[in-house]
Amino acid sequence: MRKSTLSCLTVLCLLLPPLSQAAGLAQVVDYGDPNIYRVWRQLAALERGESKDVLRIMQFGDSHTGGDYFTHAFRDRMQQRFGNAGIGWITPGYVKNQRSAQVLMKMAGNWKTRIARANPENFPVGGVANLPDPGAYMEIQPKFPVNGPLRVSVWSRRSSDATAGGWRIVMPDGEQRELAAPLSQDWQVSYVYGAGNEQNSFFLRADEAPAELGGIVIDTLAPGVTVDALGVVGAMQRVILRWQPEALRDQLRWRKPDLLILSYGTNEAFDAKPDFDAYYSDLQTSVRNLRAAAPQAAILLIGAPNSARKTGPGEQVGCRYKIPAALRNVQTIQKQIAIEEKLLYWDWEKAMGGACSIQRYAAATPPLAGQDLIHFTEEGYERSGADFYESFIHMYQRGRKSR
Numbered sequence: 193m194r195k196s197t198l199s200c201l202t203v204l205c206l207l208l209p210p211l212s213q214a215a216g217l218a219q220v221v222d223y224g225d226p227n228i229y230r231v232w233r234q235l236a237a238l239e240r241g242e243s244k245d246v247l248r249i250m251q252f253g254d255s256h257t258g259g260d261y262f263t264h265a266f267r268d269r270m271q272q273r274f275g276n277a278g279i280g281w282i283t284p285g286y287v288k289n290q291r292s293a294q295v296l297m298k299m300a301g302n303w304k305t306r307i308a309r310a311n312p313e314n315f316p317v318g319g320v321a322n323l324p325d326p327g328a329y330m331e332i333q334p335k336f337p338v339n340g341p342l343r344v345s346v347w348s349r350r351s352s353d354a355t356a357g358g359w360r361i362v363m364p365d366g367e368q369r370e371l372a373a374p375l376s377q378d379w380q381v382s383y384v385y386g387a388g389n390e391q392n393s394f395f396l397r398a399d400e401a402p403a404e405l406g407g408i409v410i411d412t413l414a415p416g417v418t419v420d421a422l423g424v425v426g427a428m429q430r431v432i433l434r435w436q437p438e439a440l441r442d443q444l445r446w447r448k449p450d451l452l453i454l455s456y457g458t459n460e461a462f463d464a465k466p467d468f469d470a471y472y473s474d475l476q477t478s479v480r481n482l483r484a485a486a487p488q489a490a491i492l493l494i495g496a497p498n499s500a501r502k503t504g505p506g507e508q509v510g511c512r513y514k515i516p517a518a519l520r521n522v523q524t525i526q527k528q529i530a531i532e533e534k535l536l537y538w539d540w541e542k543a544m545g546g547a548c549s550i551q552r553y554a555a556a557t558p559p560l561a562g563q564d565l566i567h568f569t570e571e572g573y574e575r576s577g578a579d580f581y582e583s584f585i586h587m588y589q590r591g592r593k594s595r
Contacts, residue, residue, distance in 0.1 A: 265577025275416025
C-alpha cells in the first residue's frame with residue numbers, strides 16, 4: 193500500500209510538505225516520561241537480534257484509530273524493522289464503520305453489540321462488548337499469512353448472574369480448543385495455544401448461555417512488536433472514563449503494554465458546547481488512570497489533526513474554510529497535559545503542514561483527505577502513519593545513542 197511519491201495540484205504542491213520532509217516538521221517530543229528509555233532499550237535489543245521479548249504498543253482513539261489505516265502504516269513499518277509478534281488485540285467482533293487492517297471479521301447468528309459512547313455499562317478496555325445468542329459464531333480471517341505457534345486469548349464475562357458457558361475456538365490448522373467459562377460478571381481472560389496455517393480462519397463459537405466478549409488477542413510466540421488499534425468511531429477522549437476501572441486495571445496489567453498512545457480530539461473540536469475545564473480534567477484523569485493501571489508503560493499523546501468545516505461556526509485562520517471553533521483550545525490543552533503529566537507528544541497538525549493543511553490534503557491528487565475535511569483517505573492515513581513512524585524512529589535513534 194506504500195507509495196513512494198504523491199502528486200497534487202500545482203499551486204497546492206507549494207504548500208504541502210513532501211512525504212520525506214513532513215515528519216521533520218513535527219518530531220515526537222519527550223516531556224519527561226519516566227519509561228521511554230526502557231522502550232528504546234527494548235527496541236534496540238530487538239533490532240540487534242538480542243531479545244526474545246515482545247514490545248507491546250496499544251493505541252486508543254476515535255475514528256482515525258478505528259479505521260486502522262494510520263495505525264497499520266505505523267505497525268507495518270515497526271514490525272518490518274523490529275519483528276512481527278502477531279496480530280495483537282482486536283475488537284470483539286465487527287463494529288459498523290470500523291475495520292481491522294489485519295483481519296476480516298464475519299459474524300453469523302444474533303449478536304448484541306455495546307459501544308462505550310453511551311453511559312457506562314461494565315465496558316472493557318477499548319469500549320466494545322459483544323453478546324451472542326446461543327449458536328452464534330464469528331469467523332476471524334487474517335489478511336496476511338499467520339504461521340507457526342500462536343496464543344489466542346479471549347476476554348469475556350457473564351452477562352447476568354446465570355451460569356455462562358465457555359467458547360470453542362477452531363484454530364487455522366483445524367484443531368479445536370475449549371476456552372474456560374467466566375466465573376463472574378467481571379471481565380476474565382482465558383487462552384489456548386495452537387498453530388497458524390497461512391491465511392486460514394479462526395472460528396469462535398458460542399455454547400449455550402454464552403458469555404459476553406470483551407476482547408480477542410492473537411499473539412505469535414515470537415519476538416518483535418505488536419500494535420493494538422482500539423478505536424471507536426465518534427468517540428471523545430472521555431470514553432476512557434467509561435471503561436470499568438477494574439477492567440482497565442486487570443486488562444492492562446495482563447497485557448503489560450510498553451507504550452500507550454492516545455489519539456483523540458477531532459470530535460471534541462466539533463463539540464457544539466465545549467467545556468474546556470471538563471476536557472482538561474477528563475484528559476488528566478484518563479492519563480493518571482492509565483499510569484496507575486500500566487505503571488511500566490510510556491504514554492504518548494497525539495495532538496488532534498487539522499480539520500475544517502464548510503458551514504457553521506468556526507475560526508477563520510486565512511484558509512478558504514474555517515477550522516472548528518474548539519480545535520485550537522483542544523490542541524492547547526492536549527499539549528499542556530503532555531507537559532504537566534510528563535508524556536511524549538506528537539503534533540499531527542504540524543506534521544500535516546499547519547493551519548490549512550486538511551484543505552490542501554483534500555485538494556491533492558490523489559486526494560489525501562475526504563471532502564468532509566475531517567477524515568483522511570487511505571493514502572492520507574498512510575502518509576500520516578508514515579510521518580509518525582519517521583518521527584518516532586528519529587527519537588528512538590536519539591534516545592538509543594544517549595544511553
